[in-house]
Amino acid sequence: MVKSVTPVTSNHLKGSRNPRISELTEESKTIRLAKLADAVKTIIECLGEDTTREGLQRTPERYAQAMLYFTKGYEESVDALVNEAIFHEDHHELVIVKDINVSSLCEHHLVPFTGKIHIGYIPNQYVLGLSKLSRLAEMFARRLQVQERITKQLASAITEVLNPRGVGVIMEASHLCMVMRGVEKTQSMTITSCMLGSMQSDTKIRDEFIMLLRGTRS
Template structure:
């Protein structure tokens, strides 16, 4: 698979008018192929394998929040990066999720060709599925290179997206508590 991707990257380099045999580009197709495989490794991961049983019984029924989790993804429209942070909150219903698993879930979905709106929803649904929470809230704030490096070239634009499930959607007070805590 790496060799096939490398051949495609070599064709792209040629298509750009460059010489893939010049010193600085000799190994670029293979490096680019490996980088792309890493940046899209989420396709080869599953929620069950990532969580690996790290859901624990708990009497806590108050909001749990993990905020400022860095994320890196590739825009499915231009294959350019978007970079930001993700905040996840949930209301446990007898079960809590191991802390590192939030970052792993975020990365699994972010490491796919993606749009931010769908990424936000996928993370929320996964946390809901794994924990059986009474509610889940996810907010992502990201800068998109497709807006900064090309097109409109707006350097300071930030996209924010949110998905609220269960009590976070149904109860304004719960949603507001979450939003206040992630500020």
């Protein structure tokens, strides 16, 4: 018997919004922006630069605003993004959305990593609006993250929202912390995956998912 599926609440999912951020007043947001800008100014000064010179005068504020945009996923939640876009549909084959471009910030170095996410799932009487898959991927990416966590959080969220027969998420990304520092491998690509349900237990389904991503099918 298939259980009834309804949109989840923000308290239900681990990937929900941060209440300390989402509930800020406009005054609190202004104060937060100023604190961020002051912190950035301190960093620039510690590097030996002059924050009063023309090119850097507004950099602290610009960077603070950019950082808030890069991490806007903290202000969003799964239930708000899904917004009841769950539909009953008698479809039993794979649903795939591939090549979702995302950008995130490495939580270890606060530098970007960018790449693509591929999502596939097998419905269990219910499907999710296709655009919602991309928006969920964007929400989890727009936080301080590691690639492995994004992959797992996205697969888990889809599972909790839809109760599908199986879910697969694959992410390919290039990390600037590997390109610009450390090993400095400019051509390296990191690939992570999370397979749940039949996508994990049934190798035929998993292989079909991967073949369809590659554009081939036996």
